[in-house]
Amino acid sequence: ARPSPFLEPTSRTAPNTLAIISLSKEHYQPITLQESIGAVDGYAEGVTLNTRFGSFPHSTLLDIPWGSQVRASVVDTGSRGRKRRRDQVEDEETPTSNQDDGNDTPTSAPAKKAIAASSGFIYVLRPTPELWTSSLPHRTQVVYTPDYSYVLQRIRARPGTRIIEAGAGSGSFTHASARAVYSGYPGSDADARGKVFSFEFHEPRFEKMDAEIRQHSLQGIVQVTHRDVYDEGFLINGKSPKASAVFLDLPAPWEALHHLARRKTLKGGKLDENPGDWDSPLDPNKSAYICTFSPCIEQVTRTVTELRTLGWTDIDMVEIAHRRFNVIRDRAGVNIPSEKGFSAQPADVAEAVKKLKSDLKRTQDFHKAQTSQPVSDTSESKMDVDESTPESNTGDLNKNEDPLWLQGRLVHRTENDLKTHTSYLVFAILPREWDEAAEEAALAKWPCGG
Numbered sequence: 001a002r003p004s005p006f007l008e009p010t011s012r013t014a015p016n017t018l019a020i021i022s023l024s025k026e027h028y029q030p031i032t033l034q035e036s037i038g039a040v041d042g043y044a045e046g047v048t049l050n051t052r053f054g055s056f057p058h059s060t061l062l063d064i065p066w067g068s069q070v071r072a073s074v075v076d077t078g079s080r081g082r083k084r085r086r087d088q089v090e091d092e093e094t095p096t097s098n099q100d101d102g103n104d105t106p107t108s109a110p111a112k113k114a115i116a117a118s119s120g121f122i123y124v125l126r127p128t129p130e131l132w133t134s135s136l137p138h139r140t141q142v143v144y145t146p147d148y149s150y151v152l153q154r155i156r157a158r159p160g161t162r163i164i165e166a167g168a169g170s171g172s173f174t175h176a177s178a179r180a181v182y183s184g185y186p187g188s189d190a191d192a193r194g195k196v197f198s199f200e201f202h203e204p205r206f207e208k209m210d211a212e213i214r215q216h217s218l219q220g221i222v223q224v225t226h227r228d229v230y231d232e233g234f235l236i237n238g239k240s241p242k243a244s245a246v247f248l249d250l251p252a253p254w255e256a257l258h259h260l261a262r263r264k265t266l267k268g269g270k271l272d273e274n275p276g277d278w279d280s281p282l283d284p285n286k287s288a289y290i291c292t293f294s295p296c297i298e299q300v301t302r303t304v305t306e307l308r309t310l311g312w313t314d315i316d317m318v319e320i321a322h323r324r325f326n327v328i329r330d331r332a333g334v335n336i337p338s339e340k341g342f343s344a345q346p347a348d349v350a351e352a353v354k355k356l357k358s359d360l361k362r363t364q365d366f367h368k369a370q371t372s373q374p375v376s377d378t379s380e381s382k383m384d385v386d387e388s389t390p391e392s393n394t395g396d397l398n399k400n401e402d403p404l405w406l407q408g409r410l411v412h413r414t415e416n417d418l419k420t421h422t423s424y425l426v427f428a429i430l431p432r433e434w435d436e437a438a439e440e441a442a443l444a445k446w447p448c449g450g
């Protein structure tokens, strides 16, 4: 099978692979890159990505380094154009417009219209679970990156881990967990390889997920099963998937928990008297780590009660409130907005700078007296600072020769909330199975000595 672009990165784009197109900071679109299928209306470009920033024949997106910026096409996109644009992608760092394409510039009205739209550009990005989450076709609510990155580390997902996931939904968590457990050793013992056992009871969603997993070449890592897990549990063809991590994003996770016991258990925690040859879906030799994802506290309460009944320990609940802070320099009044936009206020600014300078001098004098060493500034060197100045504000202050850190205070603002579907995360641990045989084996290995 082809390597998955999510697991085994290549350096350049290739036909029949998934690419994530970045149209803007917040807008991503997944496409499968396709080779030219021959001449279309006299042009050799074939399949084209049409966006509000212009048209991008796939031929201009192929065999270029991932992350390349690509300019929108002009109308004449014949085979000569294809070679030229590929060169442009590699040669030009900051494209401006395609309008200076010399002899190829068309003159008809539709062609001119196309040129007008051709100054846009896109970035062609290598698929990652994070980009897939930002661009996937939503069939359900999805788990977003701030939540799943926390969940995956809490349930100890690492190369080799076997995870049970239900429901699969739109596959956002599935992709992230596949990468987390991928061990990268296709030749290794299949049982030792990491795997995601994903369950979904809604048939059309299951079918879409299954097809997507194959398209993304993840079928060696992810196994999707069409199943109502409340009724039928988590065994695969009657056998244990031997999982040590579980993630339940279900409307009623407590309904599924009795299937995750070490002994066959009925709802409410009672042991099943007739277990038959039932196998626990959990690895008997490892502790199991679970996370359930529920939007309301009543669901959390029911889940916690059932977890306690079934012997899970270390139960706790977390809510992720992810914020991104935008740090900017407030140039001592320069950036104060007025009715006509940003305006400089020279008197205030001069006053503020004078005060800053005198404060600095006092601090420097103090440190000199203490250590006889010059003061070095470290206060902002590690911060991610946006030093941009509003365009309309180009007065003398921008020619200020003072060091940047002396030109104003750093202030921070929270950016608009990151996309996340706020839910409560309940975590718990079920200790590994323990019986007479395990006790004896442990004593033989670590004798207590006396």
Ligand code: SAM
Binding pocket: 140, 141, 142, 143, 166, 167, 168, 169, 170, 171, 172, 173, 174, 199, 200, 201, 202, 205, 227, 228, 229, 230, 231, 249, 250, 251
């Ligand atoms: N975690 C997914 C993601 O990141 O894309 C989203 C999961 S979505 C919120 C919940 C899914 O659980 C739905 O697709 C629903 O069909 C499925 N589901 C609900 N009850 C189920 C059950 N008893 N067995 C299996 N799947 C179930």
